[in-house]
Amino acid sequence: xxxxxxxxxxxxxxxxxxxxxxxxxxxxxxxxxxxxxxxxxxxxxxxxxxxxxxxxxxxxxxxxxxxxxxxxxxxxxxxxxxxxxxxxxxxxxxxxxxxxxxxxxxxxxxxxxxxxxxxxxxxxxxxxxxxxxxxxxxxxxxxxxxxxxxxxxxxxxxxxxxxxxxxxxxxxxxxxxxxxxxxxxxxxxxxxxxxxxxxxxxxxxxxxxxxxxxxxxxxxxxxxxxxxxxxxxxxxxxxxxxxxxxxxxxxxxxxxxxxxxxxxxxxxxxxxxxxxxxxxxxxxxxxxxxxxxx
Amino acid sequence: xxxxxxxxxxxxxxxxxxxxxxxxxxxxxxxxxxxxxxxxxxxxxxxxxxxxxxxxxxxxxxxxxxxxxxxxxxxxxxxxxxxxxxxxxxxxxxxxxxxxxxxxxxxxxxxxxxxxxxxxxxxxxxxxxxxxxxxxxxxxxxxxxxxxxxxxxxxxxxxxxxxxxxxxxxxxxxxxxxxxxxxxxxxxxxxxxx
Numbered sequence: 447x448x449x450x451x452x453x454x455x456x457x458x459x460x461x462x463x464x465x466x467x468x469x470x471x472x473x474x475x476x477x478x479x480x481x482x483x484x485x486x487x488x489x490x491x492x493x494x495x496x497x498x499x500x501x502x503x504x505x506x507x508x509x510x511x512x513x514x515x516x517x518x519x520x521x522x523x524x525x526x527x528x529x530x531x532x533x534x535x536x537x538x539x540x541x542x543x544x545x546x547x548x549x550x551x552x553x554x555x556x557x558x559x560x561x562x563x564x565x566x567x568x569x570x571x572x573x574x575x576x577x578x579x580x581x582x583x584x585x586x587x588x589x590x591x592x593x594x595x596x597x598x599x600x601x602x603x604x605x606x607x608x609x610x611x612x613x614x615x616x617x618x619x620x621x622x623x624x625x626x627x628x629x630x631x632x633x634x635x636x637x638x639x640x641x642x643x644x645x646x647x648x649x650x651x652x653x654x655x656x657x658x659x660x661x662x663x664x665x666x667x668x669x670x671x672x673x674x675x676x677x678x679x680x681x682x683x684x685x686x687x688x689x690x691x692x693x694x695x696x697x698x699x700x701x702x703x704x705x706x707x708x709x710x711x712x713x714x715x716x717x718x719x720x721x722x723x724x725x726x727x728x729x730x731x732x733x734x735x736x737x738x739x740x
Numbered sequence: 741x742x743x744x745x746x747x748x749x750x751x752x753x754x755x756x757x758x759x760x761x762x763x764x765x766x767x768x769x770x771x772x773x774x775x776x777x778x779x780x781x782x783x784x785x786x787x788x789x790x791x792x793x794x795x796x797x798x799x800x801x802x803x804x805x806x807x808x809x810x811x812x813x814x815x816x817x818x819x820x821x822x823x824x825x826x827x828x829x830x831x832x833x834x835x836x837x838x839x840x841x842x843x844x845x846x847x848x849x850x851x852x853x854x855x856x857x858x859x860x861x862x863x864x865x866x867x868x869x870x871x872x873x874x875x876x877x878x879x880x881x882x883x884x885x886x887x888x889x890x891x892x893x894x895x896x897x898x899x900x901x902x903x904x905x906x907x908x909x910x911x912x913x914x915x916x917x918x919x920x921x922x923x924x925x926x927x928x929x930x931x932x933x934x
Contacts, residue, residue, distance in 0.1 A: 452877065515759065614909055617912035633907060634910045698749070
């Protein structure tokens with residue numbers, strides 16, 4: 447098993463490949479897989495003052511041409527915002543910044559961008575033909591819930607010819623391989639309170655599993671605030687401590703797990719059923735709710 | 741909310757397809773279409789994108805921030821245009837280039853530097869690559885396997901490459917890179933000019 451680990455998007459990206467193919471071939475593919483993370487981060491980060499996203503958001507009311515590494519995840523985020531009627535909303539970035547989620551990792555620079563409190567995804571317009579972005583109000587777009595998933599998917603595609611591989615970006619992962627007989631993976635879901643234990647195990651195969659949870663990133667600016675903020679109430683929801691979703695693509699699993707986390711106890715399983723996906727949700731009292739035939 | 745699983749799958753695979761189409765377009769444009777105005781964006785990349793040791797030699801100052809790297813995402817097996825290509829093929833590279841710092845106030849020497857971060861129980865080693873005053877790559881090169889406890893640097897077990905035999909891997913809420921900041925700062929101090 448070949449294994450390499452790098453930092454992107456303020457988390458640890460760990461890639462493992464097992465193959466009979468040459469070491470050189472696998473190493474080159476792993477390098478390309480990592481470079482997908484770099485390209486998505488350069489395009490989609492709201493923390494880098496010179497990311498494509500931040501530069502594009504400086505202009506209000508005019509169409510700005512954007513490249514595919516930004517356009518595609520943004521388009522997906524807007525589709526999901528529409529479908530969930532704003533439960534999921536990429537315009538939440540300004541609120542996140544105000545909650546103290548404004549620090550660029552490794553360098554510690556603080557992001558401070560203008561944002562209109564009333565801005566929602568409906569103030570974001572994408573033109574699919576001209577490949578442009580138009581903002582109707584000043585806002586900070588947060589693609590945290592889709593961009594990492596998208597990078598995982600691009601990385602997984604680079605590795606898809608190998609017999610067995612895994613791309614794990616800080617707990618969101620795609621596990622797969624070309625070997626049809628032997629690519630089932632046993633994935634543990636982290637225990638919300640006991641850091642080095644798992645609370646549940648599930649088997650996936652050529653699929654992604656992404657977990658949104660309240661136990662890792664806590665706001666330094668306000669009590670009881672973690673890194674997932676409800677775009678409608680501007681508060682951190684507490685119906686769940688962790689929501690894990692399995693999907694054929696990490697971008698989908700990532701986005702749906704974030705949306706589910708924002709929902710109430712009776713709503714979240716329904717969301718997953720409507721998306722025809724499966725998942726494991728954990729309540730604050732550590733009760734486990736399985737959805738979609740886990 | 742209508743049932744829409746198919747739609748999400750199509751959206752995801754189309755998004756990946758667009759990236760591959762654009763990389764394919766970019767690498768072909770690079771190979772066959774000389775474009776005098778934009779040579780710096782695609783041409784110069786070649787050398788030393790990840791030299792394991794010591795400073796990379798090339799000055800590379802012409803390369804724009806987001807240029808597609810020489811290693812195209814396409815390989816023989818993944819080739820071919822995607823099924824769901826969107827109208828208007830996306831342009832080869834990101835439209836706007838970030839300003840490059842002038843050499844006069846450059847803060848770091850280009851190259852790859854090793855840094856270590858430690859706490860009372862051990863250390864972590866990273867290899868940081870700097871290009872044009874930007875961190876372009878941070879690789880964890882050593883996790884210091886001599887830890888007695890697993891939560892040494894506030895990282896979960898799977899990061900420390902110690903895993904239980906029951907599971908192949910672990911999914912959980914995204915943890916941050918704070919534990920690596922000392923090591924990165926150490927590497928940067930070696931890259932610093934003057």
